[in-house]
Amino acid sequence: MAKLGSEKRPAVLHVRTQKRAAELASICSEHGWRYIIGIEPDKPENISDLERLLNAPLPLRAEEKPGRNDPCPCGSGKNYKKCCGR
Numbered sequence: 360m361a362k363l364g365s366e367k368r369p370a371v372l373h374v375r376t377q378k379r380a381a382e383l384a385s386i387c388s389e390h391g392w393r394y395i396i397g398i399e400p401d402k403p404e405n406i407s408d409l410e411r412l413l414n415a416p417l418p419l420r421a422e423e424k425p426g427r428n429d430p431c432p433c434g435s436g437k438n439y440k441k442c443c444g445r
Contacts, residue, residue: 364392370392370395370408371395373403375399375402387409392412394409428440431443
């Protein structure tokens with residue numbers, strides 16, 4: 360899947376006024392994101408794609424597991440393989 364805000368997958372925004380559309384267009388242009396803005400005065404504003412771009416989630420990192428001969432993280436003083444590693 361293409362990255363949000365790219366040529367293949369532009370951010371889709373729905374706003375109520377021309378003024379608000381200009382504000383959002385300037386934000387997208389500053390960051391170099393591609394966008395499509397629809398002005399619909401009778402529908403609620405939807406800028407969820409822009410919010411997702413501005414507040415991108417951090418990638419998940421796996422916790423490092425202790426080695427077999429490292430001290431056990433439970434604090435028993437034993438090696439991991441003789442304690443919690445079983």
